[in-house]
Amino acid sequence: MSAFQTIRIETDPRGVATLLLNRAEKHNALSALMIQELTQAATLLGQDADVRVVVLKGAGKSFCAGGDLGWMQEQMAADAETRAREAKALAMMLNALNTMPKPLIGCLEGNAFGGGVGMTSVCDVAIAAEGIKMGLTETRLGLIPATIGPYVLARMGEANARRVFMSARLFDSDEAKELGLLAKVVAKDEIDAAVEAEILPYLSAAPEAVARAKRLALALGGNITEETIDHSISELVSCWETETAKEGVSAFFEKRIPRWVS
Template identity: 70%
Template sequence: MYETLDLSVDDRGVARLVLNRVEKHNALSAQMIAELTQAAQRLGADDAVRVVVLTGAGKSFCAGGDLAWMQQQMAADPETRFAEARKLAEMLQALNTLPKPLIGALQGNAFGGGVGMASVCDVAIGVDTLKMGLTETRLGLIPATIGPYVVARMGEARARRVFFSARLFGAEEAVELGLLARAVPAEELEAAVEAEVVPYLSCAPGAVATSKALVRDLGPRVDDAAIDGTIRALVDRWETGEAAEGIGAFFEKRKAAWMR
């Protein structure tokens, strides 16, 4: 059914949604964005599904936005850029509003959009060797569409430490920042995730869904106005000379003009 994802559901109703572009470190392509949106809608509507575990295949959880996809946006007209940015925003919101518990199992590194994916999980657990980073500014871009979820997860004060420096940080700091609930050795990841899953199997599914919606309403609002603002910010940034230089430098395997 999916080309960039693997999806399975066990007899308890625990779904496992696996990012599966191993050769690209699970970077978010247009196809993966579309398939994640479809999968979130499908899982949300399936009464047999009680919990969803989001993870990745291979060495990385998610390397962020696919740079070939970003390069296409640089060459596109503003209307196309806006439409593509909206698809990314809608995918994140579909996962964020999934009416089932969403448990992130970060078996490897998460950069850029991968940090955003971790931030829409209700609980994210990572291996203790992983690296994370909001690396967009190194490319002349900004962490726009993921921004509301990252800031909601970390809070503004902690977000300021890593949101615009492109600095990489490890699992211990990710726990301190609130991105991860726990960091565990790789061989303990499955057990740690299972410990998060099991309690939900004794809970009323409707009560869980309503409670999840309530906590979103009580916390920082990620509404249409905020999402539209991030889309506009991303589209505007794609049109800058810095973005052209940053993306160009990456593909030309050279340092961007601002790098020291």
């Protein structure tokens, strides 16, 4: 595998690859470089005949805190074309993980916010430790969960997604399971065993058949189209242009309350 700066890939002799978000000091927030490297990793792992299963994890205390603060500041100063390009990169990274022809198992030992919920949604199965917090927190900043939206809706279904999609409220792992975002919630010291239990059946299945079955499931489930992705990008870019977003993001960085909080 190629050398990476923000992620790490380790593959055991069985062909189980661990894809580690490796910015623990930044709570594995998604920077432009991490987005680029995750896209590359999805392609590499998808093409590697020796890889049977991929496990997605986060180093340190968090699974993924969402967008990197530096990346957000750059978006504030950028023009619409640059914002669209960055949003496209995030959307295509999620699409690459979602369509990777290998089983993708999410192992959440820490919190997941914003883009971290999007990352959870593209896993074929996601297992979390008891007590973690999750949330689609974008509307607190005057933004919307746009590029992750197609994957969140595909995972939760519209009715469940609408319970948490707009309010930015945090919810725990038990509610995330109820919403369909997580498959299992276990004690933290049991999470490795729970992930292993998901891995084992795949090692007895034919890899090509697994890839074909995943592709079929995506197609039968209403595959997320290029038009859907482009629409989500357009919505995010137009949202960044609003005075509401400027106020929300500015308030966040200035550590003050935005004007809409009563």
